[in-house]
Amino acid sequence: MKAVLLASKDSPIIVDEIRPPSHGHDEVLIAVQASALNHRDVWISKGMYAKIQYPVIPGSDGAGIVISSASKHMPVGSRVLINPNINWGENAAIQSSQYEILGMPSQGTMAEMISVPAHRVHPIPEHLTFEQAAALPLAGLTAYRAIFTKGLIQSGNTVLITGIGGGVALMAMQFALAAGAKVYVTSGTQEKIDKAIELGASGGALYTDPNWVKNVLAEIPNGIDCIIDSAGGPQWSALTSLISTGGRLVFYGATLGNVPDLSLQRLFWKQITICGSTMGSDAEFEMMLHFCEHHRIVPVIDSMFLLDDAKLAFEHMEKGQQFGKIVLHHGQQAS
DSSP, rough: EEEEBBBBBBOOEEEEEOOOOOOOEEEEEEEEEEEEOOOHHHHTTOOTTTTSSSOOOSSSSSEEEEEEOSSSSSSSEEEEEOEEEEEEOOOOSSSSSSSSEETTTSHHHHHHHEEEEEEEEEOTTTTOOOOHHTTTTHHHHHHIIIIIIOOOOOTTTTEESSSSBBHHHHHHHHHHHTHHHEEEEEEESSSHHHHHHTTOOOEEEETTTTHHHHHHHHTTOOOEEEEEEEEOGHHHHHHHEEEEEEEEEEEEEEESSSSSOOOOOHHHTTTTEEEEEEEEHHHHHHHHHHHHHTTTTTEEEEEEEEGGGGGHHHHHHHTTTOHHHHEEEEESSSS
């Protein structure tokens, strides 16, 4: 079968013919129709990830058709997507010490076939294509936990989502809007803010503008109930000034590094809750799928590449200019 391969830290991304995966009795064999990139795939390709094992097929997101199965719940011919969680554990609050994400060190979804345990696959919501379904799992689960489990977002809340354009940020925006919240965004480009407004955001701010915090406070004088952030870094002190009394700051990443200067006085006086979040439990994954099906949510796709053009897709993600998910189409043409 054809697959995307990372042979070593210094080797380029290649697409090559390899043996089909072995298939256990408790597993389902899936003909992958589409997979999607995440930032972790780029970090893995650069050797910037823990416990990397080579060679590896990257990819945590995937959707396809079951072609071999002993499970009556997932018969041959089923349209399925894959839950990328491995060993979350029994505690819904935190992942176990054995927790992993599909695609490292296990072989991932960027291949023509993958074999996974039957309990890792779910029916694709009927309103989604294979490509849209492939864009959903990792970003959708991360966003769902951040918005609902940690952020406690409900109708009438005001939410700020930083760095709009990434897959998780966009899913978080879609979930918050579907829940009846009023959403504002930040970005480094006006184009992304405008696109977010087209999707339902009430407004946005350029974080490159030195007056952006004052501008947001002028528009939302009562403050923001919850901020969803993935950057960290120097901006955090500014974010806490935007949060209303009793509000929450949920973060699922730290691309800008640690926080150099944070007012603890502001945190305790305003009764601000800070919540770290990452991925989510299997129960949250099922709730996320039901939420998407009920509200007919469709992940935003920035671009599609053929599996053969995976290297170009990785390069596109590295540029950081995308608005939505980058998807690999495993057929003959990228739709």
